[in-house]
Amino acid sequence: GAGVSQTPSNKVTEKGKYVELRCDPISGHTALYWYRQSLGQGPEFLIYFQGTGAADDSGLPNDRFFAVRPEGSVSTLKIQRTERGDSAVYLCASSPRPGPPVSPLHFGNGTRLTVT
Amino acid sequence: KNEVEQSPQNLTAQEGEFITINCSYSVGISALHWLQQHPGGGIVSLFMLSSGKKKHGRLIATINIQEKHSSLHITASHPRDSAVYICAVSLRGTGTASKLTFGTGTRLQVTL
Numbered sequence: 638g639a640g641v642s643q644t645p646s647n648k649v650t651e652k653g654k655y656v657e658l659r660c661d662p663i664s665g666h667t668a669l670y671w672y673r674q675s676l677g678q679g680p681e682f683l684i685y686f687q688g689t690g691a692a693d694d695s696g697l698p699n700d701r702f703f704a705v706r707p708e709g710s711v712s713t714l715k716i717q718r719t720e721r722g723d724s725a726v727y728l729c730a731s732s733p734r735p736g737p738p739v740s741p742l743h744f745g746n747g748t749r750l751t752v753t
Numbered sequence: 754k755n756e757v758e759q760s761p762q763n764l765t766a767q768e769g770e771f772i773t774i775n776c777s778y779s780v781g782i783s784a785l786h787w788l789q790q791h792p793g794g795g796i797v798s799l800f801m802l803s804s805g806k807k808k809h810g811r812l813i814a815t816i817n818i819q820e821k822h823s824s825l826h827i828t829a830s831h832p833r834d835s836a837v838y839i840c841a842v843s844l845r846g847t848g849t850a851s852k853l854t855f856g857t858g859t860r861l862q863v864t865l
Contacts, residue, residue: 641795670852670853672853672855677857678857679757679839679841679855679856679857679858680796680839680841680853680855681855682852682853682854685852693852728795728796730796739783739784739801739803739843740801741786741798741801742786742798742853743798744788744795744796744797744798745795746795747795
């Protein structure tokens with residue numbers, strides 16, 4: 638009966654390294670969203686999954702960012718050749734359905750990524 | 754110009770005060786959300802509304818669709834209400850009604 642789970646909660650990596658961030662949504666939620674929140678800012682949309690497919694990836698900043706959801710449940714956000722500007726809190730959210738009608742999003746606690 | 758604007762950016766209140774946080778948006782929406790974010794913590798959904806008014810405990814959210822404006826009110830504020838309050842909208846016609854566009858948040862500090 639847990640909520641959205643994100644691991645790790647904190648990740649420190651060196652510039653140029655590859656990282657993977659994991660999101661385990663609420664069981665049965667078909668829609669999954671990734672957002673990025675920089676310090677002092679509101680979250681920004683990255684990508685949205687409906688089931689296994691990425692229905693909208695318009696928020697991914699460049700081709701270093703990629704996300705998968707192979708079985709329609711757990712999702713992994715992958716960042717290649719990390720840069721210091723990638724440092725942010727990466728938030729995952731899920732909802733029972735994508736809408737319409739709109740359904741509330743359930744957020745995880747986020748992964749704080751620091752690129753040194 | 755951001756599609757979602759909040760005011761004030763920062764707010765300090767004494768315990769017991771009535772608090773109002775405002776949100777204006779410039780686009781067509783299917784719903785507006787009020788969210789709460791504690792330091793170091795995740796985001797909790799407080800309200801989702803598309804018309805009128807909703808109340809939950811000491812929290813009240815209103816929306817005026819014609820004026821593209823929403824307010825979040827906290828009555829009898831308490832130090833545990835200290836958090837960042839974020840307004841977000843589901844844009845109409847984006848393919849998924851649950852994809853959100855966020856404001857930058859209002860940081861609320863309630864002191865004894």
